[in-house]
Structure formats: C-alpha cells, structure tokens
Amino acid sequence: MGTASCKSLKSSIPNQQKEDDKTITIGVFGLDDAGKTSIIKAIQGEPTDNISPTTSSKTITITRPHSVKNDNSDKNKLQQHVQIIDVSGEERSRQQSWLQYYDQIHGYIFVIDASERNRFRENQDILEDLLEHDKLKSKPILFLANKQDQRGAISNEYDFKRKFNIDRLKTKYNIEFCSALPQNRKNKVDESIEQGFSCLIQTINDNYKELNSRIIKPKSIRINRQSEGDENKNLRTKNSKITSEKLPSITSNKNKAKTYSDDEDDDNKNNLSSINGLNKKKKVVGAPNTSVIPKKNVRDTETKAFRSTYEAFPEETPWSTPSTALKSARSDDILTRLNTKSSLTGDTKRRDVSPLIRDTKSYTNNSALKRDNNSDDDEEDYSRLQKSKPISRFDTSPYSTNRFSSNTKQPPPPSTSIYNDNYSSTNNHYKLTTSNKSYNHDDEDDEDNYIKKTTTNNKSIKSYSQLADRSNLNKRSTYDHDDDYSISKPTNRSKYNDDDDDDNTNHRWSSSKPTTGSKYGGDDDDDDYPSSKMTTHSKYNNDNRALSASKPVSRSKYEDDDDDHNDYTSASKKNTYSSYNNYNGSSGSRPRVGTDDFFTSKNETNNTNRFRKNTYYDD
Ligand SMILES: Nc1nc2c(ncn2[C@@H]2O[C@H](COP(=O)(O)OP(=O)(O)OP(=O)(O)O)[C@@H](O)[C@H]2O)c(=O)[nH]1
Numbered sequence: 001m002g003t004a005s006c007k008s009l010k011s012s013i014p015n016q017q018k019e020d021d022k023t024i025t026i027g028v029f030g031l032d033d034a035g036k037t038s039i040i041k042a043i044q045g046e047p048t049d050n051i052s053p054t055t056s057s058k059t060i061t062i063t064r065p066h067s068v069k070n071d072n073s074d075k076n077k078l079q080q081h082v083q084i085i086d087v088s089g090e091e092r093s094r095q096q097s098w099l100q101y102y103d104q105i106h107g108y109i110f111v112i113d114a115s116e117r118n119r120f121r122e123n124q125d126i127l128e129d130l131l132e133h134d135k136l137k138s139k140p141i142l143f144l145a146n147k148q149d150q151r152g153a154i155s156n157e158y159d160f161k162r163k164f165n166i167d168r169l170k171t172k173y174n175i176e177f178c179s180a181l182p183q184n185r186k187n188k189v190d191e192s193i194e195q196g197f198s199c200l201i202q203t204i205n206d207n208y209k210e211l212n213s214r215i216i217k218p219k220s221i222r223i224n225r226q227s228e229g230d231e232n233k234n235l236r237t238k239n240s241k242i243t244s245e246k247l248p249s250i251t252s253n254k255n256k257a258k259t260y261s262d263d264e265d266d267d268n269k270n271n272l273s274s275i276n277g278l279n280k281k282k283k284v285v286g287a288p289n290t291s292v293i294p295k296k297n298v299r300d301t302e303t304k305a306f307r308s309t310y311e312a313f314p315e316e317t318p319w320s321t322p323s324t325a326l327k328s329a330r331s332d333d334i335l336t337r338l339n340t341k342s343s344l345t346g347d348t349k350r351r352d353v354s355p356l357i358r359d360t361k362s363y364t365n366n367s368a369l370k371r372d373n374n375s376d377d378d379e380e381d382y383s384r385l386q387k388s389k390p391i392s393r394f395d396t397s398p399y400s401t402n403r404f405s406s407n408t409k410q411p412p413p414p415s416t417s418i419y420n421d422n423y424s425s426t427n428n429h430y431k432l433t434t435s436n437k438s439y440n441h442d443d444e445d446d447e448d449n450y451i452k453k454t455t456t457n458n459k460s461i462k463s464y465s466q467l468a469d470r471s472n473l474n475k476r477s478t479y480d481h482d483d484d485y486s487i488s489k490p491t492n493r494s495k496y497n498d499d500d501d502d503d504n505t506n507h508r509w510s511s512s513k514p515t516t517g518s519k520y521g522g523d524d525d526d527d528d529y530p531s532s533k534m535t536t537h538s539k540y541n542n543d544n545r546a547l548s549a550s551k552p553v554s555r556s557k558y559e560d561d562d563d564d565h566n567d568y569t570s571a572s573k574k575n576t577y578s579s580y581n582n583y584n585g586s587s588g589s590r591p592r593v594g595t596d597d598f599f600t601s602k603n604e605t606n607n608t609n610r611f612r613k614n615t616y617y618d619d
C-alpha cells in the first residue's frame with residue numbers, strides 16, 4: 001500500500017503541479033475614483049488610505065494558496081499566482097488603454113462607487129462596453145459596489161442589478177457590497193472583498209481550460225515617437241514578449257505582492273536576460289545620451305505646444321519606451337529650445353524661462369477639445385455620444401448564471417419587468433415621461449433628484465472653502481448659470497451630470513416641483529438635512545426649469561437611503577469630481593502623480609493632494 005501510494009504520488013505530483021500551476025490574470029476596471037486601487041490594496045492586505053490616483057496601469061502579482069481539487073490535505077496545497085491589473089479609470093485610459101488587457105485576463109472585477117449616483121449612467125456606459133466586447137464575453141465578473149460606508153450607497157442586490165442591467169447577464173458574475181476603506185480602527189479588510197475575490201478565482205479555476213485558451217499574452221513592440229528618426233532603433237525592443245516566467249520571483253507568503261509597472265517589466269527582463277547571458281537590451285537610465293537619442297527636428301523659431309515634464313506619458317501606447325528615457329528626451333527637447341538663435345545677431349543665447357513653463361500644458365489636450373465641442377445641454381451631448389451604440393446584449397429570456405449569488409440577499413420579485421423604464425415601483429403607476437433622455441432608466445430617481453439636499457451654512461462653507469483651497473475646486477465654470485452659489489463652494493462637473501433640477505430644488509424652484517408623494521420621495525428630505533451635502537454641479541448646467549417643474553419624482557421603495565437620514569443630520573458630504581473637472585486642460589479630474597511616484601509610500605504622501613470624497617462632519 002505504501003509503495004503504491006508512493007508510486008501514485010510520484011507519478012501524480014508533476015502532472016498535478018503542471019495542471020495546477022495556473023497563473024490567473026484579473027483586470028480591475030471602473031471609473032476613476034471608484035476605488036479600484038484601494039480594493040487591490042485591500043486584497044493585498046495593505047493599508048488602503050492615502051491612495052493616489054492611478055496614472056498608468058500596474059500589474060500586481062499575489063500568491064494565494066490553491067487547493068487541489070478533491071484533495072484537502074495540506075501537502076497538496078499549492079501556491080497560485082494571481083496577477084491583478086490595476087488600470088486608471090480616467091476617460092482617456094478607458095478609451096485607449098483598457099483594450100490592450102482584454103485578451104490577457106481570465107476574468108475581471110468591475111468596481112463602482114455605489115454612493116455616487118450622478119455617475120451611475122457613466123458606469124452603465126462603460127460596463128456596457130466591457131460586456132459587449134468580444135474578448136471579454138463570458139469571462140467571469142465580480143461586481144464590487146464599493147464605498148458602502150458612504151451615505152446613499154446602493155446596498156441591495158435588486159437595486160444594483162436593476163440599475164446596471166445585469167440581471168440577465170449570461171456571464172458568470174457575483175455582486176459584493178463592500179468598503180475598501182477599513183470601517184474600524186483595526187484596519188480590518190472588508191470580508192466581502194476577500195469573499196468576492198475568492199469566488200472569482202474559484203470560478204476561473206473551475207473554467208480554467210476554456211478561459212485560458214482565450215488568453216493572448218502581450219506580444220508588443222515598443223515604439224518611440226516617429227519623429228525621433230531611425231537612430232531610435234537602438235531604443236526599440238522588438239517582440240518583447242512578457243511571460244509569466246519573466247515575472248519577478250515571488251515569495252510564497254500569502255498576500256505578499258510584487259508591484260511592477262510597465263517600466264519595471266523592462267528591469268525584470270533585463271535582469272533575467274543578463275542572468276542568462278543574453279544581455280541584449282539595456283535600459284536607458286539617467287541623462288540622455290545624445291548619440292542614442294536623436295535630437296528632434298525642432299526649428300529654433302518654431303513655437304510649439306509641448307508636454308510638461310511631469311505630465312503622464314500616454315499609457316495608451318502599449319509597452320511604450322521606458323518613461324525615464326522619454327522624460328530625458330523631453331527635458332532635452334526643452335533645453336534645445338532654451339538655446340535660441342537670434343535672428344538679428346546670429347548669436348545663440350540661453351533664454352530665461354519661467355519655472356512655471358514646466359506647468360504648461362498643451363492646448364491640444366483632449367478635455368479642452370471636448371469642452372469646446374460640448375453644448376450647454378449635457379443630455380444632448382450624451383445622446384450624441386451614444387448614437388452609434390449597439391443596444392442588445394442580453395438574452396430576452398430570463399436567464400442568469402449567477403452561480404455564486406445564491407447566498408446573497410434575494411429581493412422580492414418585481415411584479416412587472418424591471419426593465420420597463422417608465423414603471424415606478426414605488427407608486428405602482430407609470431410615470432409621465434417628461435424627459436427626452438437617451439437613457440430611459442429611472443435615472444431621475446437617483447441622478448436628478450438624489451443629490452438635491454444642499455443647504456449652505458457658515459460652518460460648511462468654511463470647511464468647503466478649506467477643501468476648495470486644497471483642491472482648486474472653487475473656480476466657477478462659464479457654463480454654470482446659477483448665481484446663487486457661493487464662490488467658496490466647490491463645484492463638480494460631469495459630462496453626465498444631469499442635475500438640471502438640483503438648482504431648482506435647492507434654491508428658487510423647489511416649491512414648484514411636484515413629487516409623487518412617495519414616503520421615500522425627495523423634497524421633504526430637505527428638511528431632514530440641516531447640514532449641507534455638496535451638490536454635484538454640471539459644467540453644462542442647464543437650468544431647464546420648464547421641464548423640471550413638471551418632472552415627477554419617484555424613488556424606489558427598495559432603496560434604503562432615507563433610513564440613514566437621522567444618522568447624517570449634521571454631516572456635510574462632499575461629492576467628488578469627474579473627468580471634466582479640470583482647469584488646466586488636463587483630462588484628469590484629480591491631481592495625478594507621476595508614474596514613478598506610484599506605490600512609493602514616501603512620495604505618495606508627498607503627492608497625495610487628491611480631493612477625497614469623504615464625509616466631513618461639522619463640529
Ligand atoms: N469612503 C470611502 N472612500 C473610499 C473607499 N474606497 C476608496 N475610497 C476613496 O476613493 C478615492 C479613490 O480611490 P482609488 O482607489 O484611488 O480609486 P481608483 O478607482 O483607483 O481611481 P483611479 O486610479 O483614478 O482610476 C480615494 O480617496 C479613496 O480613499 C471606500 O470604501 N469608502
């Protein structure tokens with residue numbers, strides 16, 4: 001028996017190891033500020049405070065114990081490597097860099113700030129894009145409704161599914177409601193995160209063969225900017241295939257993670273290749289070698305917009321040149337232009353340039369263009385953006401393969417289709433349609449009427465103004481028609497903000513706005529909130545009073561937001577910013593830190609001037 005066991009053990013171990021050496025890659029997607037990085041930190045067991053906005057994608061590798069199927073003994077507990085790709089949720093990244101990860105991942109996590117209702121539509125939009133993408137079809141998804149600690153967060157599965165149209169998804173999915181920020185002093189990670197993550201891994205493992213057959217590991221060419229000429233070949237790495245073998249060595253401790261950026265991939269490759277005696281490529285570090293990096297054809301007299309040195313290099317360029325080299329090249333470029341040749345004397349002189357020139361941003365920036373192209377009517381803009389969108393993703397039959405949501409809360413079955421947009425579940429009647437929105441969901445419930453409870457008192461103005469000072473949010477938009485707002489009030493602007501009615505409700509028009517009289521309905525809430533919840537303001541704010549005056553309010557009876565009223569009577573809650581909230585022409589709404597600063601605790605602290613969405617309590 002002993003021999004037989006030994007034999008079978010010997011013969012089975014290599015195969016088993018081979019079979020179970022399943023490196024899993026997971027993408028974490030979601031809007032900026034949703035909490036993606038915080039969630040990843042939580043999964044790693046690291047502190048989730050002081051997280052800076054992600055500027056370029058990072059891959060983190062963690063190891064987790066992986067039980068072999070049908071064997072619970074410790075000896076067969078293997079370590080499984082899980083790579084987690086953390087992307088930036090900024091609009092530019094969403095459009096340009098997310099794509100490159102779709103065929104590298106076995107499954108993904110979609111993180112939503114469940115409390116930020118004025119961005120639900122934006123969330124629906126990007127989720128739709130993900131779900132419809134061929135490379136992601138039928139890959140398992142974990143939905144994380146984050147920021148449950150925030151007032152008004154969607155906290156039940158029924159509402160969540162309805163809101164994001166995920167009820168009929170054919171894909172295997174799970175929904176967890178969580179807070180990436182620790183809710184007690186012990187810094188304990190929310191169990192829902194770990195639970196959801198484990199389920200996702202399990203699902204991937206169960207379907208590994210099929211999912212892995214669709215994985216295409218990145219095979220890309222690093223190409224420098226075209227203008228840099230032929231000599232640039234020295235800096236190119238052809239067919240630099242990144243494989244799991246090339247990853248840094250990983251310790252077997254659970255949750256111990258190695259973080260590396262795309263640039264660090266280079267380091268890893270270099271290290272490995274030098275170990276193997278194949279030192280083919282050297283990373284360019286330090287001051288630029290002018291013999292390697294050709295000078296750009298910059299004519300002295302030519303004025304050009306140029307990228308500031310700290311501005312994030314477009315991560316959309318897959319596996320782009322090491323940022324150090326590019327930074328050096330840019331510095332070089334600046335220096336070149338500092339030495340101007342006088343057209344009169346022919347002398348080459350060094351120009352005095354204000355240090356502020358480093359803060360200059362190119363006017364060709366995306367968001368600046370967008371701002372110009374948008375009309376006052378954000379709905380119009382939104383419809384315009386949506387025109388070419390295909391709609392049908394779901395099965396018409398009620399079918400869901402939510403395999404691991406059996407233990408989650410089951411809401412009461414809706415008496416009519418939850419997809420019937422005009423149906424108000426609270427009042428059992430059909431709403432009058434007064435809006436010509438391209439999105440016909442019950443968004444009025446959340447996005448128009450939810451955040452209308454702004455009152456301003458001296459205390460909150462004080463605290464807002466402090467916040468505004470820090471984050472430069474007290475400037476006003478030329479599109480903002482409302483004159484009642486104090487200059488000290490930070491304004492938040494979203495392309496998707498359709499808070500046309502907010503102003504009416506909060507200021508002059510609240511009495512003219514009819515409600516359905518729902519127990520949970522809106523306007524009475526004003527009295528319940530002596531404090532100020534900061535209103536999110538659309539840059540394209542359009543006081544469409546004629547429409548809003550007759551717009552009925554309806555709120556879902558399943559939303560328990562109002563239960564919290566008493567808990568927050570003195571809270572002044574501030575909403576966050578959106579992609580368009582930027583005054584420097586950058587598409588980023590939050591101050592972004594350089595790639596090199598990321599995950600460096602020292603720099604992180606120094607650079608953390610993001611405008612947090614936190615709840616501020618008055619004294
Ligand atoms: N109150 C609260 N704040 C949270 C929670 N999770 C994250 N945050 C905060 O939300 C902000 C954004 O968090 P990040 O993790 O950087 O969000 P992200 O999705 O990675 O954002 P990008 O990197 O810009 O795409 C930070 O200020 C976090 O501290 C949460 O559960 N509750």
Ligand SMILES: [Mg+2]
Pocket residue numbers: 036037038052053054086087088089
């Ligand atoms: Mg992030």
